[in-house]
Amino acid sequence: MTQFIDLTLSGISNGAIYAAVALALVLIWRATRIVNFAQGAMLMITTYIAAALVEAGNPYWLALVVAVAAGLVFGALTELVLIRRVESAPPINAVIVTLGLLVFLEALAGMIWSDTPRAFPAAFSIQGYEVGHTRILFSPNSTFIVCVVALVALALGALFRYTSLGLKLRAAAFAPEVARLLGVRVGRMFTIGWALAAGVGALAGALVAPSTFVGPSNFDPILIFAFTAAVLGGLESPLGAIVGGVLIGLVLSYVSGYEGEALAPLAALAMLLLTLMLRPTGIFAASRERRV
Amino acid sequence: MLEVQDLVCEYGAIRALDGVSLQAAAGSVTAVLGANGAGKTTLLRAISGLKRPRAGRVALDGREITAAGVEEIVRLGLLHVPEGRGVIAELTVAENLRLGALARGARRGDGIEAIYELFPPLRARRSEPAASLSGGERQMLSIGRALMAAPKALLLDEPSLGLAPLIVAQIMGLVRELCEERRIAVLLVEQNARSALSIADHALVLDLGHVVASETPEQLAREHELLHAYLGY
Numbered sequence: 469m470t471q472f473i474d475l476t477l478s479g480i481s482n483g484a485i486y487a488a489v490a491l492a493l494v495l496i497w498r499a500t501r502i503v504n505f506a507q508g509a510m511l512m513i514t515t516y517i518a519a520a521l522v523e524a525g526n527p528y529w530l531a532l533v534v535a536v537a538a539g540l541v542f543g544a545l546t547e548l549v550l551i552r553r554v555e556s557a558p559p560i561n562a563v564i565v566t567l568g569l570l571v572f573l574e575a576l577a578g579m580i581w582s583d584t585p586r587a588f589p590a591a592f593s594i595q596g597y598e599v600g601h602t603r604i605l606f607s608p609n610s611t612f613i614v615c616v617v618a619l620v621a622l623a624l625g626a627l628f629r630y631t632s633l634g635l636k637l638r639a640a641a642f643a644p645e646v647a648r649l650l651g652v653r654v655g656r657m658f659t660i661g662w663a664l665a666a667g668v669g670a671l672a673g674a675l676v677a678p679s680t681f682v683g684p685s686n687f688d689p690i691l692i693f694a695f696t697a698a699v700l701g702g703l704e705s706p707l708g709a710i711v712g713g714v715l716i717g718l719v720l721s722y723v724s725g726y727e728g729e730a731l732a733p734l735a736a737l738a739m740l741l742l743t744l745m746l747r748p749t750g751i752f753a754a755s756r757e758r759r760v
Numbered sequence: 761m762l763e764v765q766d767l768v769c770e771y772g773a774i775r776a777l778d779g780v781s782l783q784a785a786a787g788s789v790t791a792v793l794g795a796n797g798a799g800k801t802t803l804l805r806a807i808s809g810l811k812r813p814r815a816g817r818v819a820l821d822g823r824e825i826t827a828a829g830v831e832e833i834v835r836l837g838l839l840h841v842p843e844g845r846g847v848i849a850e851l852t853v854a855e856n857l858r859l860g861a862l863a864r865g866a867r868r869g870d871g872i873e874a875i876y877e878l879f880p881p882l883r884a885r886r887s888e889p890a891a892s893l894s895g896g897e898r899q900m901l902s903i904g905r906a907l908m909a910a911p912k913a914l915l916l917d918e919p920s921l922g923l924a925p926l927i928v929a930q931i932m933g934l935v936r937e938l939c940e941e942r943r944i945a946v947l948l949v950e951q952n953a954r955s956a957l958s959i960a961d962h963a964l965v966l967d968l969g970h971v972v973a974s975e976t977p978e979q980l981a982r983e984h985e986l987l988h989a990y991l992g993y
Contacts, residue, residue: 632862639848639859646846649808650905651834651863 474604475725476718481610483717484617488672489694490701490709491621492665497703498641499661500547500555505566508691509573510546510666511673512684514538516581518674519588519682528589535674536667543666547659555658577684585683594678613675620668621710628706637661689733693720696740702750711752761785762807762838762913762945767816769799769806769969776802778969779816784913784945784962789936791960791977792949793991798966800949801843804915807947808840809833820913834863837912843921847898847905849891853882856890856901860908875904878934896927903931907938913945920952928952932959953991957981965990 489507496504504510518535522528550569554561592608628634639647640657648654673687680686697716701708716736723735743750762784769777776799784790794800805811807818809830817826825833847856854872861870876883879900885893890901899919906914916935920928936959939946950956957963957977965973965980967990973980980987 632858635851635855635859636862638851638855642850643846643848645810646842646848647859648810648830649834649840649842649846650859650909651831652859653831 470599470602470604471725474606475721477604477606478610479718479721480714481606481613481717482721483697483714484614485672485676485690485713486693486697486716487710487713488617488620488668488675489690490697490713491624491706492669492672493694493698494701494703494706494709495624495661495665495668497698498706499637499658499665500551500562500641501559502551502555502562502566503695503703504665505563505691506546506569506573507665507669507694508687509570509577510542511539511669511690512577512682512687513573514542514666514670515588515673515677515682515687516577519586519677520581522589523586528591532591532671532674535670539670539673540663540667542670544659544663546666547662551658551662552655574684581682581684583684585681585686588674588677588682590678609678616671616675620671621706624664624668624706633660692733693717693736696736696743699740700743700750702752704750705752708750708752712750761821762947763817763819764803764807765817765819767803767806767818768814769802769811770814771802776969777806777813780966780969780971781816782947782964782971782974784947786912786943786945787940788961789939789946789948789959791953791956791963792947792966793951793953793956793963794966795951795990797968798990799969800966801917802969803966804840804842804917804947804949808838808915810840834909835865837864837910838915839863839906839909839911839913840915841902841906841917841919843917847890847893847901850889852887852889853893853901854886856905857882857886857908860905863909871908871910875907878907878938879904895923896931899923899927899931903935903938907942910942911944913947914939915947915949917949918951919948920950920955928955932956935959953987 492507493504496502514535517538518531521531521534550565554565590609592612594607594609596604596607628638636652637657637660640652640654644654676690693716697712698709700715701712716739719735719739720732724732764780764782767777767780780803782790792800792803802811806813809828813826817824819825820836820838825836857872857875881897882900882904893901919931932955935946938944948956948960957980960977963975963977963980964971965986972990973986
């Protein structure tokens with residue numbers, strides 16, 4: 469029983485990371501109908517920036533803020549420079565561009581920072597809480613991760629729901645041409661969408677780095693799990709991404725806890741396959757019928 | 761006053777508009793009639809900036825808008841209600857309306873009460889997604905949303921499409937009323953010539969990108985051959 473609770477808690481904390489990256493994928497999918505395969509590589513770069521700052525003796529919190537700011541800028545630039553050119557092209561073009569960006573960024577990181585992973589500090593202790601006489605996996609830092617991701621999700625939800633910017637972002641995502649005809653600068657909304665997504669991704673990268681270490685391809689599994697979470701949530705719904713992320717976190721935690729860590733990636737892929745076979749629109753898809 | 765002069769539009773080698781001119785005064789309804797492929801929708805898209813014209817000029821209240829971006833044209837007060845009503849199904853009725861107010865840089869929700877007065881069914885459904893509306897309600901919503909932007913000129917693309925005759929008459933009556941009350945220049949594209957002519961001050965017949973007739977609805981109604989040839993009467 470203790471093990472079950474232990475695995476559940478650490479599953480939620482890992483799931484929060486997958487949820488945040490899934491949220492980044494969903495934000496971009498909703499805005500531009502593109503799956504950003506470079507999301508993992510983008511957050512890898514911003515986490516390297518944070519790591520470099522910490523190594524240079526700067527405080528952790530400054531590094532965290534700079535990483536998120538770098539993510540915002542990086543996302544906006546990616547949309548303006550690369551994605552803008554393929555937005556009206558066939559979807560395969562965008563897939564190739566984001567895959568190309570992934571390969572390019574991982575190679576670039578290897579050239580600049582070498583392939584040897586480096587450590588990144590955690591905000592709080594990663595020593596698990598002591599419950600009775602056993603030490604569980606869930607630590608003060610896990611609490612921090614879960615709270616930060618929950619706050620960011622709530623803040624984004626409020627932005628989309630209650631602000632003019634959010635309304636314009638949603639209008640541009642759902643019906644770009646109609647939005648343009650109402651004076652919405654759709655291109656700018658796409659840029660903001662990419663910026664927000666990459667910012668959330670950067671935050672997730674810095675939060676997970678203490679356990680994955682920072683290396684050119686160290687965040688690849690995160691992207692796979694996050695992608696599974698996003699598909700599970702329907703790719704369309706931010707709430708779905710959060711729930712999907714936590715769900716994946718739990719399943720992976722149980723599988724690695726009871727069966728062994730080597731099976732975790734397989735379990736994620738099995739979940740992806742099952743979702744696509746049984747409920748391709750995801751658990752949260754609002755499959756409302758559209759009348760014209 | 762909306763002025764269009766010698767507008768030419770091409771899709772590749774196909775010339776969709778071949779020198780179309782028209783004038784729509786504030787407070788008047790100008791009907792643009794014609795069969796499928798006559799260039800009606802292209803005309804509206806060229807005016808609102810969605811489609812770059814190859815030649816010609818468009819002016820709103822004397823100000824040239826031919827080269828302006830869609831968003832800028834909207835801000836100047838020209839609103840285009842596209843065919844198929846263009847409501848954003850995923851947003852609620854109120855959100856759709858608020859989007860219209862943002863077009864004129866107003867605070868969200870400014871003037872929304874006036875729209876509910878005008879279209880009472882929208883008030884009852886204001887927190888529901890626009891996807892749940894009937895065809896007539898959607899048409900009300902898209903016109904109401906354009907009104908939220910306090911337009912000087914309104915382009916309506918086939919507002920009668922797929923609506924029951926009674927609803928069509930209702931919508932047309934409202935368009936006429938709004939046009940006069942708010943001094944809006946209305947450009948009404950229709951295949952349903954009869955209902956469009958019933959509220960129009962002036963009518964244009966397009967065929968393959970050419971204006972083949974430009975006269976009052978009364979004159980047009982007398983030209984049976986023209987109506988038969990181009991509008992299928």
